[in-house]
Amino acid sequence: xxxxxxxxxxxxLALDCGQRLAPVQVAYETYGELNTQRSNAxxxxxxFSGDAHAAGIxxxxxxxxxxxxxxxxxxxxxxxxxxxxxxxVLGGCSGTTGPSSIDPGTGSxxxxxxxxxxxxxxxxxQQLLTESLGISRLLCVSGGSMGGMQALQWAAxxxxxxxxxxxxxxxxxxxAQQIAFNEVGRQAIxxxxxxxxxxxxGGKYPERGLAVxxxxxxxxxxxxxxxxxxxxxxxxxxxxESDLFEVESYLRYRGGQFVSRFDANSYLVISRAxxxxxxTADCETLEDCFTRGDTRFLVLSFTSDWLYPSYQSQEIVxxxxxxxxxxxxxxxxxxxxxxxxxxxxxEQTSLIRGFLENTFQRLAA
Amino acid sequence: xxxxxxxxxxxxLALDCGQRLAPVQVAYETYGELNTQRSNAxxxxxxFSGDAHAAGIxxxxxxxxxxxxxxxxxxxxxxxxxxxxxxxVLGGCSGTTGPSSIDPGTGSxxxxxxxxxxxxxxxxxQQLLTESLGISRLLCVSGGSMGGMQALQWAAxxxxxxxxxxxxxxxxxxxAQQIAFNEVGRQAIxxxxxxxxxxxxGGKYPERGLAVxxxxxxxxxxxxxxxxxxxxxxxxxxxxESDLFEVESYLRYRGGQFVSRFDANSYLVISRAxxxxxxTADCETLEDCFTRGDTRFLVLSFTSDWLYPSYQSQEIVxxxxxxxxxxxxxxxxxxxxxxxxxxxxxEQTSLIRGFLENTFQRLAA
Numbered sequence: 012x013x014x015x016x017x018x019x020x021x022x023x024l025a026l027d028c029g030q031r032l033a034p035v036q037v038a039y040e041t042y043g044e045l046n047t048q049r050s051n052a053x054x055x056x057x058x059f060s061g062d063a064h065a066a067g068i069x070x071x072x073x074x075x076x077x078x079x080x081x082x083x084x085x086x087x088x089x090x091x092x093x094x095x096x097x098x099x100v101l102g103g104c105s106g107t108t109g110p111s112s113i114d115p116g117t118g119s120x121x122x123x124x125x126x127x128x129x130x131x132x133x134x135x136x137q138q139l140l141t142e143s144l145g146i147s148r149l150l151c152v153s154g155g156s157m158g159g160m161q162a163l164q165w166a167a168x169x170x171x172x173x174x175x176x177x178x179x180x181x182x183x184x185x186x187a188q189q190i191a192f193n194e195v196g197r198q199a200i201x202x203x204x205x206x207x208x209x210x211x212x213g214g215k216y217p218e219r220g221l222a223v224x225x226x227x228x229x230x231x232x233x234x235x236x237x238x239x240x241x242x243x244x245x246x247x248x249x250x251x252e253s254d255l256f257e258v259e260s261y262l263r264y265r266g267g268q269f270v271s272r273f274d275a276n277s278y279l280v281i282s283r284a285x286x287x288x289x290x291t292a293d294c295e296t297l298e299d300c301f302t303r304g305d306t307r308f309l310v311l312s313f314t315s316d317w318l319y320p321s322y323q324s325q326e327i328v329x330x331x332x333x334x335x336x337x338x339x340x341x342x343x344x345x346x347x348x349x350x351x352x353x354x355x356x357x358e359q360t361s362l363i364r365g366f367l368e369n370t371f372q373r374l375a376a
Numbered sequence: 377x378x379x380x381x382x383x384x385x386x387x388x389l390a391l392d393c394g395q396r397l398a399p400v401q402v403a404y405e406t407y408g409e410l411n412t413q414r415s416n417a418x419x420x421x422x423x424f425s426g427d428a429h430a431a432g433i434x435x436x437x438x439x440x441x442x443x444x445x446x447x448x449x450x451x452x453x454x455x456x457x458x459x460x461x462x463x464x465v466l467g468g469c470s471g472t473t474g475p476s477s478i479d480p481g482t483g484s485x486x487x488x489x490x491x492x493x494x495x496x497x498x499x500x501x502q503q504l505l506t507e508s509l510g511i512s513r514l515l516c517v518s519g520g521s522m523g524g525m526q527a528l529q530w531a532a533x534x535x536x537x538x539x540x541x542x543x544x545x546x547x548x549x550x551x552a553q554q555i556a557f558n559e560v561g562r563q564a565i566x567x568x569x570x571x572x573x574x575x576x577x578g579g580k581y582p583e584r585g586l587a588v589x590x591x592x593x594x595x596x597x598x599x600x601x602x603x604x605x606x607x608x609x610x611x612x613x614x615x616x617e618s619d620l621f622e623v624e625s626y627l628r629y630r631g632g633q634f635v636s637r638f639d640a641n642s643y644l645v646i647s648r649a650x651x652x653x654x655x656t657a658d659c660e661t662l663e664d665c666f667t668r669g670d671t672r673f674l675v676l677s678f679t680s681d682w683l684y685p686s687y688q689s690q691e692i693v694x695x696x697x698x699x700x701x702x703x704x705x706x707x708x709x710x711x712x713x714x715x716x717x718x719x720x721x722x723e724q725t726s727l728i729r730g731f732l733e734n735t736f737q738r739l740a741a
Contacts, residue, residue: 238552
């Protein structure tokens with residue numbers, strides 16, 4: 012199916028930092044049809060560097076969406092039954108207001124003037140979007156990694172507006188190690204003289220720093236085992252330089268590819284939003300975040316994911332169970348590391364499909 | 377005890393790459409006394425960024441050595457019984473010939489002209505050193521991480537010259553993930569415009585790239601758990617910028633500190649030596665590397681070391697056992713990650729002390 016990204020515009024959005032973005036816009040795609048009761052809408056939220064194009068073939072680029080193996084007719088998020096909305100995040104660079112957007116106050120890109128945004132700010136904008144689409148209650152909110160953080164925040168911010176949440180390979184707050192990896196990426200960008208304190212639009216882009224940042228990311232998304240399988244110690248013939256290890260040329264390639272589609276300021280803003288995300292900051296304990304509403308939860312993690320290890324998902328499950336919330340948790344076997352949430356469609360599909368059917372039937376009953 | 381680093385000079389050293397370094401020098405320290413039989417000498421080899429100053433208080437800097445908790449009177453490597461030699465590595469920047477040394481052919485620092493060196497080259501230079509000190513057979517060679525690689529290479533290159541080896545938290549060849557982390561560090565350095573293709577001596581040093589490289593390293597040296605204990609999500613008041621996470625200011629501090637004592641070209645040369653180290657390259661199998669000699673082995677690894685995971689030590693142990701070699705293996709409980717080999721003196725001490733005593737008695741018998 013050929014799909015196009017749409018943009019919704021709103022007059023203003025109040026941010027946690029106290030500032031406002033006015034106007035603000037959000038890029039999104041939809042798949043499937045909203046039923047007459049408006050009860051079959053599912054919101055899908057992407058990870059750090061994703062965009063609104065989650066499924067189908069993009070009419071603009073011809074490329075499949077980042078979760079095309081999970082969203083579509085007969086898939087985990089079955090578009091024959093459900094109306095799926097995929098929203099890009101605030102602070103990004105793929106159609107939603109972010110540092111590269113024009114600041115109406117100056118007529119130039121925000122650059123270093125873009126305010127810090129939070130995961131809750133992202134969710135607030137998504138709520139404006141779903142409301143504008145005529146949906147007062149979502150059947151489900153789901154996403155992996157940072158998408159899972161947003162899904163959890165939905166349950167905390169709008170417990171009456173979301174019937175179920177599927178947070179995958181995620182956490183309610185970053186560990187020191189997760190912050191540390193993000194910080195290395197940020198420092199690589201800041202070290203690039205072309206970064207120019209964030210005001211590089213119209214000049215040279217800090218491509219070298221951004222590429223290094225992305226390389227670090229890619230290592231953390233894979234597992235020791237999946238890297239061994241994919242690359243081992245194999246060499247690749249290279250011209251000029253002595254033969255590189257395949258893993259080296261892979262990382263260089265992916266780093267170089269990334270700079271053509273991602274904005275260095277968005278990297279800083281979004282990674283900071285992840286690091287400062289802490290569901291216990293507004294509540295006494297994590298348990299207290301889940302006192303309201305009757306949202307159901309399906310929590311998934313993967314055995315080889317060392318970036319978002321299973322114990323972090325289990326912390327969420329423990330908090331929910333202690334409040335007698337309806338929560339199922341599965342740790343899925345996988346060798347793919349953190350990337351598993353993008354790659355392991357098989358087992359995720361059967362779990363998610365059953366959970367959604369059950370949730371839908373309960374609501375109808 | 378106050379100690380000083382000494383330098384030994386040799387006319388020439390043939391390298392695996394086919395080139396020669398002439399002359400070549402190596403920085404080293406010694407602790408304790410060589411006995412009259414010259415049978416109590418132990419060679420200690422440092423990790424990636426270490427130097428010859430392993431024990432005691434440096435007469436130059438006033439600082440303790442990097443393994444001062446392990447080397448000294450009554451310690452694991454007991455200087456009341458043993459003569460301990462600590463050698464700096466070839467390619468480094470702490471007194472041994474490396475990229476910042478003067479190339480006698482040009483009168484300027486080698487810089488980008490410094491030849492690639494191997495772990496076996498480092499060991500060859502150490503053998504010149506120990507020979508010049510009048511030692512024909514070492515009681516033991518030991519080191520952690522890259523020091524462990526050198527120790528293993530000693531057993532393969534000079535099986536008759538080393539009675540025992542204690543490789544700690546190491547591997548006989550890097551995995552794709554280990555290569556990948558090194559490659560990110562290299563790319564961070566190469567991305568720094570001040571790197572100037574390696575010929576930066578006399579100009580600005582590529583400090584920003586080198587600092588980012590070091591930050592990546594520090595994350596891999598710690599464990600998720602030790603970072604949580606040490607930093608958690610605590611913030612540190614900072615001037616100007618919004619409050620940083622403690623882990624961020626720690627990484628920035630350590631990165632900044634590193635550039636004052638380490639050379640960017642040494643980073644490239646030594647990390648490449650680690651990545652290309654592969655004991656199976658010269659043998660059919662790892663087992664075949666250990667057919668000669670009667671060197672005894674004590675192999676140590678640490679539970680939370682995810683950079684050099686225990687399975688890598690176990691591969692070595694399996695190969696040695698399959699050749700009926702005298703090998704003991706202990707996986708030590710620790711929360712410190714790869715840094716454990718520097719920090720967990722207690723349990724290492726009892727194991728190493730007994731192993732050395734036993735080896736010494738067997739030789740005397």
